[in-house]
Amino acid sequence: MIKPIDFTSDCANCAALCCLSLAFDQGDSFAHNKAAGTPCHNLSGFGCAIHKDLTSQGYSGCVAYQCLGAGQRVTALFDITWRDDPKMTAPMMDAFRQMRAVQSVLQLLDAASALPLPTLQEQERRLWLNQLTPDHWTPRALETFENEGVEAAIKTWLRGLAKFVPAA
Template identity: 55%
Template sequence: MNPEFLPDCSNCAALCCLALAFDADEMFGHDKPAGLPCHNLDGFSCSIHADLADRGYRGCVAFDCLGAGQRVTALFSEDWQKRPKLTAPMMEAFRQMRAVQSLHQMLLTAGALPLPDDTRAELRDRIADLEVAKTGLAALARFDPAEAKRWLKSLAPLLRPAG
């Protein structure tokens, strides 16, 4: 896997344990609304991390932030635990960064397609736009993923067999 997308929990402010909502079911052991820290969170570590699946938290095991957590944490000078006013901005940045990381993965995958030269050049431009979006909070907030999604959908004819 591309290291660009690997999560690094040791450099994250436990954003997935804060920002994500879940309902008690076979994947999660309790209900948790977005914005409320998981009751298993101890500082920025999960107190049951070694036993997540056995304790009823297979959803936590399956979740992948695609490296968004540590990227967002690095964009803030403090964290939501030290400054609770940062809770909402960090959650929003986490949501946006995860979308950017997901789009980045899709664009890199599109690079394996037999693209015409002009389309390949446009792909490079779109990847560069994503890289800019990752450079700071203002750039991240300005980035509109809708255009990149539309462009990716426009590649669908390249996936259909000739016939």
């Protein structure tokens, strides 16, 4: 049996990886420009200094963003964070990007369980889920996921499920 996957962001157990890794442009969703790899100027430690007022301060994009649980999973992979050692910034940012992709694919595979899949496709779906079980991730495994085409292969396979989506 495949255990349920938790896609909930847990900011309390994360090293503020979205506030570090993501870039954004000033506009309707963000009140200032921020380059990837530069901590948000609202970041205080690993928390947001204006979290309770994000929308009113012009940061509705922060409210809308979901890492799907990637942040806390990546933070748990490392003994120290980018705050402790700036040399950890790039490795943690890479792992965050990769884990976000894993979580996104897992979410699609999880949603596919609602489709009326034939036995073969359901077995394949379960094999993909088992291959991406969150319990085995390391920075190296995340690199393999990205560099060896696992994500692309799963997305190609998922596109093949379109014929099983019931007509509206």
